[in-house]
Amino acid sequence: MARPVLDPAWTVLAHLLLALPLLAAVRVPALPAAVRRGSARAGAAVACLAALSAGAAAATALVARLRVLGEVWAATTPDRDPYAPGAAVTLILLIAAGAAWWTARALSRPEPTVVAVVLAWAGLFTAPVLLGFPVAAVFAAQLAVAGAVGVLALRSPERGVRIAAAVCAAVGAANVSLGALDGRTATFAVWGLLGAGCAAGAAYGAAPRPVRSGAAVCAVGYTTGVLVAAGAVSDLAVVWWALPVLAVPALAAALGPRLGEVRLPVEIAAAVAGVLALGLSAGRAGTLALVLALAGVVCAGAAVRPERRALGWAAGALLAAATWVRLAEAGVSTPEAYTLPVTVPALVVGLLRRRRDPQASSWTAYGPGLAATLVPSLLAAWGDPGWMRPLLLGAAALVVTLLGARRRLQAPLLLGGAVLAAVAVHELAPYVVQVAGALPRWVPPALAGLLLLAVGATYERRLRDARRLRAAIGRLR
Secondary structure, eight states, X not given: OOTTTSOHHHHHHHHHXXXXXXXXXXXXXXXXXXXXXXXXXXXXHHHHHHHHHHHHHHHHHHHGGGGGGGSTTOOOOOOOOSOSOHHHHHXXXXXXXXXXXXXXXXXXXXXXXXXXXXXXXXXXXXXXXXXTOOHHHHHHHHHHHHHXXXXXXXXXXXXXXXXXXXXXXHHHHHHHHHHHTTSHHHHHHXXXXXXXXXXXXXXXXXXXXXXXXXXXXXXXXXXXXHHHHHHHHTTOOGGGGHHHHTHHHHHHHHHGGGSGGGHHHHHHHHHHHHHHHHHHGGGSHHHHHHHHHHHHHHHHHHTTSGGGTTHHHHHHHHHHHHHHHHHHHTTOSOTHHHHHHHHHHHHHHHHHHHHHOTTSOHHHHTHXXXXXXXXHHHHHHHTOOSSHHHHHHHHHHHHHHHHHHHHTOHHHHHHHHHHHHHHHHHHHHHHHHHHHHHSOTTHHHHHHHHHHHHHHHTHHHHHHHHHHHHHHHHHOO
Protein backbone atom coordinates (compact mmCIF):
# COMPACT_ATOMS: atom_id res chain seq x y z
CA MET A 1 0.00 0.00 0.00
CA ALA A 2 2.85 2.42 0.72
CA ARG A 3 4.77 1.73 -2.50
CA PRO A 4 2.69 3.89 -4.92
CA VAL A 5 2.65 6.84 -2.49
CA LEU A 6 6.16 7.06 -1.02
CA ASP A 7 9.61 7.53 -2.48
CA PRO A 8 11.59 4.24 -2.69
CA ALA A 9 13.82 5.18 0.25
CA TRP A 10 10.83 6.05 2.44
CA THR A 11 9.13 2.85 1.31
CA VAL A 12 12.10 0.88 2.65
CA LEU A 13 11.79 2.77 5.92
CA ALA A 14 8.09 1.83 6.10
CA HIS A 15 8.98 -1.84 5.62
CA LEU A 16 11.62 -1.60 8.34
CA LEU A 17 9.17 -0.05 10.80
CA LEU A 18 6.68 -2.83 10.09
CA ALA A 19 9.41 -5.42 10.69
CA LEU A 20 10.28 -4.15 14.15
CA PRO A 21 7.27 -5.75 15.86
CA LEU A 22 8.32 -9.05 14.31
CA LEU A 23 11.70 -8.69 15.98
CA ALA A 24 10.04 -7.79 19.26
CA ALA A 25 8.09 -11.06 19.18
CA VAL A 26 11.14 -12.85 20.53
CA ARG A 27 10.37 -11.36 23.97
CA VAL A 28 6.65 -12.33 24.01
CA PRO A 29 6.41 -15.49 26.15
CA ALA A 30 2.75 -16.01 25.29
CA LEU A 31 3.68 -17.03 21.75
CA PRO A 32 4.94 -20.54 20.98
CA ALA A 33 8.71 -20.89 20.64
CA ALA A 34 8.53 -21.75 16.94
CA VAL A 35 6.40 -18.66 16.25
CA ARG A 36 8.80 -16.45 18.14
CA ARG A 37 11.79 -17.82 16.21
CA GLY A 38 10.06 -17.50 12.85
CA SER A 39 8.85 -13.96 13.51
CA ALA A 40 12.28 -12.85 14.74
CA ARG A 41 14.00 -14.32 11.68
CA ALA A 42 11.54 -12.69 9.33
CA GLY A 43 11.99 -9.31 11.03
CA ALA A 44 15.78 -9.74 10.97
CA ALA A 45 15.69 -10.55 7.25
CA VAL A 46 13.67 -7.42 6.45
CA ALA A 47 15.94 -5.30 8.66
CA CYS A 48 19.05 -6.69 6.92
CA LEU A 49 17.62 -5.93 3.47
CA ALA A 50 16.69 -2.42 4.56
CA ALA A 51 20.16 -1.86 6.02
CA LEU A 52 21.79 -3.10 2.80
CA SER A 53 19.62 -0.76 0.75
CA ALA A 54 20.54 2.22 2.89
CA GLY A 55 24.16 1.07 3.07
CA ALA A 56 24.41 1.34 -0.71
CA ALA A 57 23.45 5.02 -0.49
CA ALA A 58 25.94 5.58 2.33
CA ALA A 59 28.68 3.84 0.36
CA THR A 60 27.91 6.08 -2.62
CA ALA A 61 28.36 9.15 -0.41
CA LEU A 62 31.71 7.82 0.81
CA VAL A 63 33.02 6.87 -2.62
CA ALA A 64 31.98 10.25 -4.05
CA ARG A 65 34.86 11.79 -2.08
CA LEU A 66 37.28 10.24 -4.58
CA ARG A 67 36.35 12.98 -7.03
CA VAL A 68 38.47 15.36 -4.95
CA LEU A 69 41.62 13.59 -6.18
CA GLY A 70 40.93 14.89 -9.67
CA GLU A 71 41.79 18.44 -8.60
CA VAL A 72 43.27 18.82 -5.13
CA TRP A 73 42.80 22.19 -3.41
CA ALA A 74 40.28 23.32 -6.00
CA ALA A 75 38.05 24.83 -3.26
CA THR A 76 34.89 23.76 -5.07
CA THR A 77 31.52 23.22 -3.48
CA PRO A 78 30.60 19.53 -3.80
CA ASP A 79 27.36 18.62 -5.50
CA ARG A 80 24.47 17.48 -3.40
CA ASP A 81 24.10 13.76 -2.96
CA PRO A 82 22.10 12.14 -5.75
CA TYR A 83 19.93 10.40 -3.14
CA ALA A 84 17.47 13.22 -2.40
CA PRO A 85 15.67 11.53 0.54
CA GLY A 86 18.81 11.51 2.66
CA ALA A 87 16.81 11.66 5.89
CA ALA A 88 15.20 8.30 5.08
CA VAL A 89 18.60 6.67 4.52
CA THR A 90 19.91 8.05 7.81
CA LEU A 91 16.81 6.92 9.70
CA ILE A 92 17.01 3.44 8.20
CA LEU A 93 20.60 3.00 9.30
CA LEU A 94 20.01 4.36 12.80
CA ILE A 95 16.82 2.36 13.33
CA ALA A 96 18.53 -0.78 12.06
CA ALA A 97 21.43 -0.07 14.44
CA GLY A 98 18.99 0.30 17.34
CA ALA A 99 17.27 -2.96 16.37
CA ALA A 100 20.62 -4.76 16.28
CA TRP A 101 21.56 -3.37 19.68
CA TRP A 102 18.19 -4.44 21.12
CA THR A 103 18.62 -7.91 19.62
CA ALA A 104 22.03 -8.25 21.23
CA ARG A 105 20.54 -7.46 24.64
CA ALA A 106 17.52 -9.68 24.10
CA LEU A 107 19.55 -12.70 22.98
CA SER A 108 22.65 -11.98 25.11
CA ARG A 109 24.93 -12.36 22.09
CA PRO A 110 27.82 -10.04 21.10
CA GLU A 111 27.52 -10.32 17.29
CA PRO A 112 24.54 -7.98 16.85
CA THR A 113 26.38 -5.34 18.88
CA VAL A 114 29.14 -5.24 16.27
CA VAL A 115 26.51 -4.80 13.55
CA ALA A 116 24.91 -2.02 15.59
CA VAL A 117 28.22 -0.16 15.86
CA VAL A 118 28.86 -0.34 12.11
CA LEU A 119 25.31 0.74 11.16
CA ALA A 120 25.25 3.58 13.68
CA TRP A 121 28.59 4.86 12.44
CA ALA A 122 27.48 4.65 8.80
CA GLY A 123 24.26 6.52 9.54
CA LEU A 124 25.82 9.29 11.61
CA PHE A 125 28.92 9.71 9.45
CA THR A 126 27.08 10.03 6.14
CA ALA A 127 24.08 11.98 7.48
CA PRO A 128 25.64 15.45 6.99
CA VAL A 129 26.40 14.65 3.35
CA LEU A 130 23.06 12.99 2.63
CA LEU A 131 21.17 15.87 4.23
CA GLY A 132 23.10 18.50 2.26
CA PHE A 133 24.78 20.31 5.16
CA PRO A 134 27.32 23.08 4.42
CA VAL A 135 30.89 21.93 3.90
CA ALA A 136 32.16 23.22 7.25
CA ALA A 137 29.29 21.55 9.09
CA VAL A 138 29.96 18.28 7.24
CA PHE A 139 33.61 18.27 8.31
CA ALA A 140 32.77 19.19 11.91
CA ALA A 141 30.09 16.49 12.23
CA GLN A 142 32.21 13.80 10.60
CA LEU A 143 35.20 14.64 12.78
CA ALA A 144 32.97 14.34 15.85
CA VAL A 145 31.65 10.96 14.72
CA ALA A 146 35.15 9.69 13.92
CA GLY A 147 36.35 10.85 17.32
CA ALA A 148 33.44 9.20 19.12
CA VAL A 149 33.93 5.85 17.43
CA GLY A 150 37.67 6.15 18.10
CA VAL A 151 36.98 6.61 21.82
CA LEU A 152 34.74 3.53 21.66
CA ALA A 153 37.61 1.56 20.13
CA LEU A 154 39.88 2.67 22.97
CA ARG A 155 37.50 2.03 25.88
CA SER A 156 35.16 -0.80 24.88
CA PRO A 157 35.66 -4.00 26.91
CA GLU A 158 34.37 -6.25 24.08
CA ARG A 159 36.96 -7.34 21.54
CA GLY A 160 34.55 -7.48 18.60
CA VAL A 161 33.25 -3.98 19.31
CA ARG A 162 36.81 -2.67 19.61
CA ILE A 163 37.79 -4.10 16.24
CA ALA A 164 34.63 -2.84 14.52
CA ALA A 165 34.97 0.61 16.06
CA ALA A 166 38.66 0.82 15.15
CA VAL A 167 37.93 -0.11 11.53
CA CYS A 168 35.09 2.42 11.36
CA ALA A 169 37.31 5.11 12.87
CA ALA A 170 40.07 4.38 10.36
CA VAL A 171 37.68 4.41 7.39
CA GLY A 172 36.00 7.58 8.62
CA ALA A 173 39.30 9.35 9.22
CA ALA A 174 40.56 8.37 5.77
CA ASN A 175 37.33 9.54 4.12
CA VAL A 176 37.15 12.91 5.84
CA SER A 177 40.88 13.40 5.17
CA LEU A 178 40.23 12.76 1.50
CA GLY A 179 37.39 15.25 1.47
CA ALA A 180 39.55 17.86 3.20
CA LEU A 181 41.87 17.90 0.19
CA ASP A 182 39.29 20.08 -1.55
CA GLY A 183 40.64 23.19 0.21
CA ARG A 184 43.89 24.29 1.81
CA THR A 185 42.36 25.49 5.06
CA ALA A 186 40.30 22.32 5.35
CA THR A 187 43.41 20.19 4.80
CA PHE A 188 45.38 21.79 7.62
CA ALA A 189 42.42 21.95 10.00
CA VAL A 190 41.12 18.41 9.46
CA TRP A 191 44.49 16.70 9.25
CA GLY A 192 45.79 18.60 12.24
CA LEU A 193 42.79 17.68 14.39
CA LEU A 194 42.92 14.05 13.31
CA GLY A 195 46.65 13.90 14.02
CA ALA A 196 46.13 15.38 17.49
CA GLY A 197 43.30 12.94 18.17
CA CYS A 198 45.39 9.97 17.07
CA ALA A 199 48.27 11.12 19.26
CA ALA A 200 45.91 11.40 22.24
CA GLY A 201 44.60 7.89 21.53
CA ALA A 202 48.14 6.51 21.36
CA ALA A 203 48.89 8.08 24.75
CA TYR A 204 45.81 6.52 26.39
CA GLY A 205 47.44 3.83 28.50
CA ALA A 206 44.28 1.86 29.33
CA ALA A 207 43.59 1.04 25.67
CA PRO A 208 44.70 -2.25 24.10
CA ARG A 209 48.15 -2.20 22.58
CA PRO A 210 47.09 -2.88 18.93
CA VAL A 211 44.63 0.03 19.01
CA ARG A 212 47.22 2.36 20.50
CA SER A 213 49.81 1.26 17.95
CA GLY A 214 47.41 1.95 15.09
CA ALA A 215 46.62 5.37 16.51
CA ALA A 216 50.33 6.15 16.85
CA VAL A 217 51.01 5.17 13.24
CA CYS A 218 48.10 7.36 12.09
CA ALA A 219 49.47 10.26 14.14
CA VAL A 220 52.83 9.96 12.39
CA GLY A 221 51.09 9.75 9.02
CA TYR A 222 49.01 12.88 9.63
CA THR A 223 52.05 14.78 10.87
CA THR A 224 53.90 13.85 7.71
CA GLY A 225 50.93 14.87 5.59
CA VAL A 226 50.66 18.27 7.26
CA LEU A 227 54.38 18.90 6.68
CA VAL A 228 54.08 17.95 3.01
CA ALA A 229 51.08 20.26 2.70
CA ALA A 230 53.07 23.03 4.35
CA GLY A 231 55.82 22.53 1.79
CA ALA A 232 53.26 22.73 -1.01
CA VAL A 233 51.83 25.98 0.39
CA SER A 234 55.28 27.56 0.61
CA ASP A 235 55.72 27.36 -3.20
CA LEU A 236 59.14 25.78 -2.74
CA ALA A 237 60.48 23.24 -5.19
CA VAL A 238 59.39 19.67 -4.45
CA VAL A 239 62.92 18.61 -3.53
CA TRP A 240 62.91 21.04 -0.59
CA TRP A 241 59.76 19.51 0.87
CA ALA A 242 62.00 16.70 2.10
CA LEU A 243 63.59 18.84 4.81
CA PRO A 244 60.43 19.39 6.92
CA VAL A 245 59.37 15.78 6.32
CA LEU A 246 62.73 14.64 7.69
CA ALA A 247 61.76 16.26 10.99
CA VAL A 248 59.35 13.34 11.58
CA PRO A 249 62.02 10.62 11.96
CA ALA A 250 64.18 13.09 13.90
CA LEU A 251 61.35 13.66 16.38
CA ALA A 252 60.65 9.94 16.63
CA ALA A 253 64.32 9.26 17.36
CA ALA A 254 64.36 11.96 20.04
CA LEU A 255 61.17 10.75 21.72
CA GLY A 256 61.96 7.04 21.36
CA PRO A 257 62.66 6.24 25.05
CA ARG A 258 59.41 7.99 26.10
CA LEU A 259 57.08 6.23 23.67
CA GLY A 260 56.76 3.01 25.64
CA GLU A 261 54.81 0.21 23.95
CA VAL A 262 54.14 2.16 20.76
CA ARG A 263 57.81 2.93 20.15
CA LEU A 264 58.36 0.29 17.47
CA PRO A 265 55.27 1.19 15.35
CA VAL A 266 56.15 4.88 15.61
CA GLU A 267 59.74 4.26 14.54
CA ILE A 268 58.64 2.11 11.59
CA ALA A 269 56.18 4.78 10.46
CA ALA A 270 58.87 7.44 10.92
CA ALA A 271 61.24 5.35 8.80
CA VAL A 272 58.62 5.31 6.04
CA ALA A 273 58.45 9.11 6.33
CA GLY A 274 62.24 9.19 5.97
CA VAL A 275 62.02 7.12 2.79
CA LEU A 276 59.40 9.58 1.52
CA ALA A 277 61.81 12.42 2.23
CA LEU A 278 64.49 10.67 0.19
CA GLY A 279 62.04 10.19 -2.66
CA LEU A 280 61.03 13.84 -2.60
CA SER A 281 64.66 14.98 -2.75
CA ALA A 282 65.66 12.62 -5.55
CA GLY A 283 65.05 15.24 -8.24
CA ARG A 284 68.23 17.16 -7.45
CA ALA A 285 71.57 15.58 -6.57
CA GLY A 286 72.68 18.31 -4.17
CA THR A 287 69.47 18.19 -2.16
CA LEU A 288 69.52 14.39 -2.16
CA ALA A 289 73.04 14.40 -0.72
CA LEU A 290 71.95 16.85 1.99
CA VAL A 291 68.91 14.75 2.92
CA LEU A 292 70.98 11.56 2.95
CA ALA A 293 73.50 13.18 5.28
CA LEU A 294 70.78 14.47 7.62
CA ALA A 295 69.09 11.06 7.63
CA GLY A 296 72.44 9.51 8.54
CA VAL A 297 72.79 11.92 11.44
CA VAL A 298 69.28 10.98 12.66
CA CYS A 299 70.13 7.27 12.50
CA ALA A 300 73.42 7.88 14.28
CA GLY A 301 71.60 9.74 17.04
CA ALA A 302 69.13 6.88 17.46
CA ALA A 303 71.98 4.34 17.48
CA VAL A 304 73.26 5.85 20.72
CA ARG A 305 70.58 3.84 22.54
CA PRO A 306 71.76 0.27 23.28
CA GLU A 307 68.64 -1.36 21.81
CA ARG A 308 69.09 0.49 18.50
CA ARG A 309 72.77 -0.18 17.84
CA ALA A 310 71.88 -1.72 14.48
CA LEU A 311 70.93 1.72 13.18
CA GLY A 312 74.63 2.55 13.20
CA TRP A 313 74.96 0.50 10.02
CA ALA A 314 72.15 2.48 8.43
CA ALA A 315 73.83 5.72 9.51
CA GLY A 316 77.12 4.69 7.93
CA ALA A 317 75.40 3.63 4.71
CA LEU A 318 73.44 6.88 4.47
CA LEU A 319 76.47 9.06 5.14
CA ALA A 320 78.50 7.11 2.59
CA ALA A 321 75.67 7.40 0.06
CA ALA A 322 75.56 11.15 0.66
CA THR A 323 79.27 11.34 -0.13
CA TRP A 324 78.88 9.27 -3.30
CA VAL A 325 75.98 11.39 -4.53
CA ARG A 326 77.98 14.54 -3.91
CA LEU A 327 80.97 13.11 -5.79
CA ALA A 328 78.75 12.07 -8.69
CA GLU A 329 77.28 15.56 -8.82
CA ALA A 330 80.79 17.02 -8.98
CA GLY A 331 81.56 14.85 -12.01
CA VAL A 332 84.20 12.73 -10.26
CA SER A 333 85.16 9.80 -12.49
CA THR A 334 87.84 8.32 -10.21
CA PRO A 335 86.13 7.53 -6.88
CA GLU A 336 89.16 5.58 -5.66
CA ALA A 337 90.98 8.84 -5.01
CA TYR A 338 88.37 9.62 -2.37
CA THR A 339 87.57 6.16 -1.05
CA LEU A 340 91.06 4.69 -0.61
CA PRO A 341 92.10 7.33 1.97
CA VAL A 342 89.09 6.21 3.98
CA THR A 343 89.54 2.48 3.44
CA VAL A 344 93.14 2.27 4.63
CA PRO A 345 92.65 3.80 8.11
CA ALA A 346 89.33 1.95 8.47
CA LEU A 347 91.06 -1.38 7.85
CA VAL A 348 93.84 -0.44 10.29
CA VAL A 349 91.25 0.35 12.96
CA GLY A 350 89.52 -2.96 12.21
CA LEU A 351 92.81 -4.85 12.53
CA LEU A 352 93.48 -3.26 15.90
CA ARG A 353 89.95 -4.09 17.01
CA ARG A 354 90.43 -7.75 16.04
CA ARG A 355 93.72 -7.94 17.92
CA ARG A 356 92.11 -6.55 21.05
CA ASP A 357 88.94 -8.64 20.68
CA PRO A 358 89.50 -11.81 18.62
CA GLN A 359 85.79 -12.65 18.88
CA ALA A 360 84.74 -9.47 17.09
CA SER A 361 82.93 -10.07 13.82
CA SER A 362 84.82 -9.47 10.60
CA TRP A 363 81.82 -7.47 9.37
CA THR A 364 82.34 -5.03 12.22
CA ALA A 365 86.09 -4.88 11.78
CA TYR A 366 86.61 -4.97 8.02
CA GLY A 367 83.17 -4.65 6.41
CA PRO A 368 82.89 -0.82 6.38
CA GLY A 369 86.46 -0.31 5.17
CA LEU A 370 86.20 -2.83 2.32
CA ALA A 371 82.75 -1.67 1.21
CA ALA A 372 83.91 1.96 1.17
CA THR A 373 86.16 1.22 -1.83
CA LEU A 374 84.79 -1.94 -3.45
CA VAL A 375 81.21 -0.76 -3.91
CA PRO A 376 81.93 2.67 -5.51
CA SER A 377 84.62 1.13 -7.69
CA LEU A 378 82.21 -1.58 -8.82
CA LEU A 379 79.60 1.00 -9.76
CA ALA A 380 82.24 2.96 -11.69
CA ALA A 381 83.52 -0.21 -13.41
CA TRP A 382 80.06 -1.12 -14.69
CA GLY A 383 79.87 2.20 -16.49
CA ASP A 384 83.50 2.27 -17.63
CA PRO A 385 84.09 1.14 -21.23
CA GLY A 386 87.83 0.70 -20.60
CA TRP A 387 89.59 -2.38 -19.32
CA MET A 388 92.01 -1.00 -16.73
CA ARG A 389 89.58 -0.36 -13.88
CA PRO A 390 87.77 -3.73 -14.18
CA LEU A 391 91.15 -5.49 -14.27
CA LEU A 392 92.48 -3.74 -11.17
CA LEU A 393 89.20 -4.10 -9.32
CA GLY A 394 88.97 -7.79 -10.20
CA ALA A 395 92.53 -8.39 -9.02
CA ALA A 396 91.88 -6.54 -5.76
CA ALA A 397 88.64 -8.46 -5.21
CA LEU A 398 90.45 -11.76 -5.88
CA VAL A 399 93.13 -10.89 -3.30
CA VAL A 400 90.49 -9.94 -0.75
CA THR A 401 88.59 -13.17 -1.42
CA LEU A 402 91.68 -15.33 -1.02
CA LEU A 403 92.68 -13.56 2.19
CA GLY A 404 89.20 -14.03 3.55
CA ALA A 405 89.28 -17.75 2.72
CA ARG A 406 92.73 -18.19 4.21
CA ARG A 407 91.95 -16.31 7.43
CA ARG A 408 88.43 -17.77 7.62
CA LEU A 409 86.86 -14.31 7.66
CA GLN A 410 83.32 -13.99 6.39
CA ALA A 411 83.25 -10.31 5.40
CA PRO A 412 86.31 -10.31 3.07
CA LEU A 413 85.29 -13.64 1.56
CA LEU A 414 81.71 -12.63 0.74
CA LEU A 415 82.42 -9.01 -0.25
CA GLY A 416 85.41 -9.91 -2.40
CA GLY A 417 83.62 -12.85 -3.98
CA ALA A 418 80.52 -10.81 -4.79
CA VAL A 419 82.56 -8.00 -6.38
CA LEU A 420 84.68 -10.50 -8.31
CA ALA A 421 81.58 -12.25 -9.63
CA ALA A 422 79.99 -8.92 -10.64
CA VAL A 423 83.13 -7.85 -12.50
CA ALA A 424 83.33 -11.22 -14.26
CA VAL A 425 79.68 -10.97 -15.34
CA HIS A 426 80.26 -7.44 -16.64
CA GLU A 427 83.31 -8.48 -18.67
CA LEU A 428 81.89 -11.73 -20.03
CA ALA A 429 78.41 -10.42 -20.87
CA PRO A 430 79.30 -9.07 -24.36
CA TYR A 431 80.92 -12.36 -25.39
CA VAL A 432 78.02 -14.40 -24.04
CA VAL A 433 75.61 -12.25 -26.05
CA GLN A 434 77.69 -12.77 -29.18
CA VAL A 435 77.85 -16.52 -28.69
CA ALA A 436 74.12 -16.73 -27.99
CA GLY A 437 73.41 -14.72 -31.14
CA ALA A 438 75.56 -17.03 -33.27
CA LEU A 439 73.88 -20.23 -32.06
CA PRO A 440 70.62 -21.54 -33.52
CA ARG A 441 67.55 -20.37 -31.66
CA TRP A 442 66.70 -23.82 -30.36
CA VAL A 443 70.05 -24.28 -28.59
CA PRO A 444 69.51 -21.95 -25.53
CA PRO A 445 66.10 -23.52 -24.63
CA ALA A 446 67.60 -26.97 -25.07
CA LEU A 447 70.53 -26.14 -22.80
CA ALA A 448 68.15 -24.66 -20.23
CA GLY A 449 66.08 -27.84 -20.33
CA LEU A 450 69.17 -30.02 -19.87
CA LEU A 451 70.23 -27.86 -16.94
CA LEU A 452 66.81 -28.26 -15.31
CA LEU A 453 66.95 -32.03 -15.84
CA ALA A 454 70.41 -32.21 -14.27
CA VAL A 455 69.37 -30.11 -11.28
CA GLY A 456 66.18 -32.12 -10.82
CA ALA A 457 68.00 -35.43 -11.00
CA THR A 458 70.50 -34.36 -8.35
CA TYR A 459 68.15 -32.17 -6.31
CA GLU A 460 68.75 -33.86 -2.97
CA ARG A 461 72.52 -33.81 -3.45
CA ARG A 462 72.51 -30.13 -4.43
CA LEU A 463 70.33 -29.35 -1.43
CA ARG A 464 72.81 -31.08 0.90
CA ASP A 465 75.68 -29.21 -0.74
CA ALA A 466 73.88 -25.91 -0.26
CA ARG A 467 73.28 -26.70 3.41
CA ARG A 468 76.92 -27.63 3.92
CA LEU A 469 78.02 -24.43 2.20
CA ARG A 470 75.70 -22.34 4.38
CA ALA A 471 77.00 -24.10 7.51
CA ALA A 472 80.62 -23.56 6.44
CA ILE A 473 80.02 -19.84 5.81
CA GLY A 474 78.19 -19.57 9.13
CA ARG A 475 81.24 -20.94 10.95
CA LEU A 476 83.42 -18.14 9.62
CA ARG A 477 84.06 -15.17 11.85
